[in-house]
Amino acid sequence: MRFANKVAVVTGAGQGMGRAIAQRLVREGARVVALDVKEANARETIEQVGGDAAGFARVCNIADSAAVKALFAEVDAKYGRLDALVNNAGIGGAKGDGYPKLMARMAERNAQLARGETPTVYPDITIDMEDEGWHGVLNVNLHGAFYCTREAVRLMVKHGVKGAIVNISSTAAMSGEGAPHYAASKAALIGMTRSMARELGPRGIRINNVMPGAVETPILKGVSPEWKNQMIAAIPVGRIAEPDDIAAVVAFLASDEAAMITGADVVANGGSYFK
């Protein structure tokens, strides 16, 4: 039981990877505070692995720093310690980011190509990206991770805990796959991780970055079978990751087995982009 007597906060814990991470930590002995914007989903995550004994669930929009502060105060009041934070919550798009226009353009461009025409439509997204859309993704994926990390570090320092923080970045940070606001937000986590690793190392607090490739989460449900097959063909191990594949990596990094690992990026993508 690597997490016996330990307390962990997991963001975006209502579904997919976040749920797998939260439940794995509980199964290894942790009490987990499961956060999600959908309260019912977060509660289900905790109920599935034992209810109150497993921890508790709260609705929390991590982009709201006041809400994050209040939540960590509650963790402190209830448990009086914090051993691990997993910054998993993330979004791929936001209102005003031009995604619908991009999809329409790609459909039109593909139709032109299918007719054997020279395409006159391009897969643009940047020219339609409004401030709101850009900030919408950065607010959650980067600023939210920062707000949570700041409060987590405050708690770890207060209680003298040599805790561990694990950020969920993405291979998109390196490959540029996906829209620019998403790739930028995930790349920003790399810099944040390295800077904080240097800052917090002397305190014994560790922070690492996991970079998954494609993962079977609700986000992938909208992907067409053809696209999915193309994705699988590019993955050496021949399958898209299950959420628990990534949860296993997160649990390792959050555990004392990784006591000398900080500031690291751990790619978990089945070997893709080397093929």
Next chain:
Amino acid sequence: MAGRLAGKIAFITGGGTGIGAATARRFAEEGATVVICGRRKEMLDEVAGAIRAAGGVAEAVQVDVSNEQQYVAAINDVAQRHGRLDILVNNAMAYSVGTVDRTSTEAWRSNFSTTVDGAFWGVRTALKLMYKQPTGGAIVNVSSICGLFGAAYMAGYSAAKAALINFSRAVAAEGGARNVRCNVVVPGTIETPPMAAMLSSEKDRRNTEKLIPMRRVGRPEEVANAILFLASDEASYVNGAALSVDGGQATTLITSATFD
């Protein structure tokens, strides 16, 4: 979490000391049958004996990994006797120290014969065996932070360890489709016999620790834990990864300014 490698047959090079010996002990604790090899029989016997005394299963074979015939024969012998090979850890290394302008060709090559050629011979032999097994296998190579950032006076070693990182990624890309994962750990400064000389004075140790955010040198067991993770089924989707085990040292080698 006992028994993460229950029933597995693991071959570990450079197993008589440091990271290799710690990995052998850790693997045995998790239920693996470990075969360690190295050049110095006495040290190997001591490690294997201690593992057996603790209730584990271990064998020691005297092999120079830079000798193709010896190394290949040793792996094949293990696979034949145990009916399989599940895990290969290429940890053995050799290095030369000196300025580039005064490095002889012989000294240069000594860095590569064990670290790069040896890893290649081991991987090639292991792949042939693992491809035939429905359960595949896992390979973990041991590089060094010198493979990410060239170290002065260790040009050959730095080049060889860098080669090992990209060799591992290429093996991952090929082997993944046939159920063999390959990863590489990238240790920073670890408390091992070769490092002991470099950390012998308090001043040297303090200067080294200052460049490590965790403010301490790593222990071989801490690298062994990372190797164990990558070799185990918990890392079933981790393939082609270069995992730093350095207390954050890699971040400070880009720019060395620290807060204290």
